[in-house]
Amino acid sequence: xxxxxxxxxxxxxxxxxxxxxxxxxxxxxxxxxxxxxxxxxxxxxxxxxxxxxxxxxxxxxxxxxxxxxxxxxxxxxxxxxxxxxxxxxxxxxxxxxxxxxxxxxxxxxxxxxxxxxxxxxxxxxxxxxxxxxxxxxxxxxxxxxxxxxxxxxxxxxxxxxxxxxxxxxxxxxxxxxxxxxxxxxxxxxxxxxxxxx
Amino acid sequence: xxxxxxxxxxxxxxxxxxxxxxxxxxxxxxxxxxxxxxxxxxxxxxxxxxxxxxxxxxxxxxxxxxxxxxxxxxxxxxxxxxxxxxxxxxxxxxxxxxxxxxxxxxxxxxxxxxxxxxxxxxxxxxxxxxxxxxxxxxxxxxxxxxxxxxxxxxxxxxxxxxxxxxxxxxxxxxxxxxxxxxxxxxxxxxxxxxxxx
DNA sequence: GAGGCTACCAAACAAGTGTTTGCTATGGCA
DNA sequence: TGCCATAGCAAACACTTGTTTGGTAGCCTC
Numbered sequence: 001x002x003x004x005x006x007x008x009x010x011x012x013x014x015x016x017x018x019x020x021x022x023x024x025x026x027x028x029x030x031x032x033x034x035x036x037x038x039x040x041x042x043x044x045x046x047x048x049x050x051x052x053x054x055x056x057x058x059x060x061x062x063x064x065x066x067x068x069x070x071x072x073x074x075x076x077x078x079x080x081x082x083x084x085x086x087x088x089x090x091x092x093x094x095x096x097x098x099x100x101x102x103x104x105x106x107x108x109x110x111x112x113x114x115x116x117x118x119x120x121x122x123x124x125x126x127x128x129x130x131x132x133x134x135x136x137x138x139x140x141x142x143x144x145x146x147x148x149x150x151x152x153x154x155x156x157x158x159x160x161x162x163x164x165x166x167x168x169x170x171x172x173x174x175x176x177x178x179x180x181x182x183x184x185x186x187x188x189x190x191x192x193x194x195x196x197x
Numbered sequence: 198x199x200x201x202x203x204x205x206x207x208x209x210x211x212x213x214x215x216x217x218x219x220x221x222x223x224x225x226x227x228x229x230x231x232x233x234x235x236x237x238x239x240x241x242x243x244x245x246x247x248x249x250x251x252x253x254x255x256x257x258x259x260x261x262x263x264x265x266x267x268x269x270x271x272x273x274x275x276x277x278x279x280x281x282x283x284x285x286x287x288x289x290x291x292x293x294x295x296x297x298x299x300x301x302x303x304x305x306x307x308x309x310x311x312x313x314x315x316x317x318x319x320x321x322x323x324x325x326x327x328x329x330x331x332x333x334x335x336x337x338x339x340x341x342x343x344x345x346x347x348x349x350x351x352x353x354x355x356x357x358x359x360x361x362x363x364x365x366x367x368x369x370x371x372x373x374x375x376x377x378x379x380x381x382x383x384x385x386x387x388x389x390x391x392x393x394x
Numbered sequence: 395g396a397g398g399c400t401a402c403c404a405a406a407c408a409a410g411t412g413t414t415t416g417c418t419a420t421g422g423c424a
Numbered sequence: 425t426g427c428c429a430t431a432g433c434a435a436a437c438a439c440t441t442g443t444t445t446g447g448t449a450g451c452c453t454c
Contacts, residue, residue, distance in 0.1 A: 016401075032318035034231030038442060050444075051402050059442065116369045117314035121229035158376075158384045165366025166359040172313045173358050187355045192388050213431075235412060247414075248432045256412065 017055045019045045022109075025066045029112035033063060033122055060126055067119075070110035071133050077103045078140055089147040094189045096144055100167055101181035105174045115168065138164070151194060163192065214252045216242045219306075222263045226309035230260060230319055257323055264316075267307035268330050274300045275337055286344040291386045293341055297364055298378035302371045312365065335361070348391060360389065 023044035027036040038059055042052045056062040081099035085092045104111050112118060119130055141164070145156050166188050174184075220241040224233040235256055239249045253259040278296035282289045301308050309315060316327055338361070342353050363385050371381075 032229070032231060034229060035318060037440075039440085048403055048405095049442085050404080050406095053443070054401060115314060117312060118317075120315075121232065121318060154388070155384055158381070159388060161366060161370050162363040162385050162388055165363040167362070168366060169358060169362025179355075184355065187352055188359050191351070191356065191359055194391065234410075236410085244431095245433055245435095246412085247434075247436095250413070251431060 016045065016047075020047075020052060020055055020062070021066055021069060024062050025070070025109040025113060028063065028066060029109040032118075060123055063113075063122065064126060064129065066110060067113050067130055068133065070112075070114040071137055073107055073110055074100065074103050074114065074137055075140075077107075082140075089144065089149065090189065090193060093141075093144040093148065094185050096141065097163070097167060097185035097189060098182045101170060101184055104168065104171055105181055106176075112171070115171065159192070163188070213242065213244075217244075217249060217252055217259070218263055218266060221259050222267070222306040222310060225260065225263060226306040229315075257320055260310075260319065261323060261326065263307060264310050264327055265330065267309075267311040268334055270304055270307055271297065271300050271311065271334055272337075274304075279337075286341065286346065287386065287390060290338070290341040290345065291382050293338065294360070294364060294382035294386060295379045298367060298381055301365065301368055302378055303373075309368070312368065356389070360385070 020041060024036070024041050027040055027044065030036075038052055039049045041062070042049045052062075056065065077099040078096045081095045082092065085095045114134065116131075116134065119127065122130070138160075142156075142160060145160050145163075148156075148159075150156065150159065167185075170184060179187075217238060221233070221238050224237055224241065227233075235249055236246045238259070239246045249259075253262065274296040275293045278292045279289065282292045311331065313328075313331065316324065319327070335357075339353075339357060342357050342360075345353075345356075347353065347356065364382075367381060376384075
């Protein structure tokens with residue numbers, strides 16, 4: 001991104017763009033990409049539809065920007081979680097899962113956009129771009145799983161997708177109150193952790 | 198395709214309705230509900246857009262019909278799987294999971310529609326109707342899980358959503374060839390099955 | 395105080411949307 | 425033969441969609 005001018009944000013410069021991103025994230029999450037119109041988004045921040053095109057060159061461009069911000073939140077959360085965790089691999093992956101869940105469940109609207117099942121409804125040409133972004137994030141978890149003391153017959157790739165499935169599925173049933181992200185992460189890891197190890 | 202029946206089937210009674218359902222399922226699965234137009238669906242079976250309204254009274258009505266057919270497939274598959282399974286609870290749930298996966302992964306386009314993450318993009322008023330349909334299906338699994346000899350501290354509800362997450366997530370990574378639905382079901386159940394029990 | 399840049403308005407554009415309406419060709423039944 | 429339900433055509437309806445274009449008020453610099 002071009003960031004060479006340090007003063008120009010004096011008047012609603014970057015704020016308006018950010019407001020549009022927030023509104024777009026909220027409405028995409030609520031009604032889907034196709035279900036949300038430029039007029040909806042612009043209207044939510046008190047703008048006319050045409051004015052949005054000053055900040056984003058197309059609706060797809062806006063979506064990509066929202067998506068990037070979503071992935072960045074996940075990455076920041078597990079980076080922070082892993083910094084404060086000791087060497088025990090089970091503890092490390094549980095912390096990463098808890099961080100993942102905290103963004104997924106309480107991280108606002110941006111997190112919803114990142115869900116691959118959500119992404120499937122997007123215009124096809126942008127799919128490779130978005131998936132590459134996501135793959136990079138998942139690699140953090142692959143490393144953590146590689147360090148786990150699992151029974152030798154365990155397929156670690158299947159382990160990853162099983163874990164990811166459990167985690168991401170929580171979006172469909174989670175309601176605030178009953179369980180915290182930490183509870184869920186602990187329970188899931190507990191189920192997957194063989195008693196002998 | 199039409200080897201022995203040349204043109205006469207252009208006016209088939211129930212066949213045309215079924216053809217519309219198939220086309221709708223395929224296009225909903227590929228491009229989403231909003232991304233698919235009545236013209237697309239009607240055109241796919243060689244009909245004009247208005248003619249579709251003879252068979253379905255609205256686009257939402259068509260979607261509900263597709264969804265119902267999707268859920269019915271899942272139910273038929275696990276009903277059949279459970280009939281031929283012995284009394285061992287772990288064996289029973291593994292069979293149910295394998296049946297669920299075989300529909301989810303190789304069951305064609307109808308299966309995709311049932312995914313809740315997909316359903317979230319549907320018009321809001323129909324959500325309760327669709328979810329009730331799905332809850333009924335999930336209850337089969339709740340019964341199977343209730344019969345499992347799990348450690349006493351295990352939250353069986355979290356066990357269910359963890360398992361369901363792993364299973365349904367497979368839609369996002371599965372490609373034909375490497376694993377069969379049976380392989381995946383066996384591996385997932387194996388991971389969740391504590392060695393001591 | 396002239397020029398230029400930022401951020402936006404106002405209005406239109408062509409294309410596509412779900413749906414309704416009136417009509418018609420077909421085939422079975424009395 | 426006449427009747428009637430079936431299954432679909434043809435054309436329009438009112439509306440929404442993403443996007444473009446031309447203009448302009450306010451600020452900053454020279």
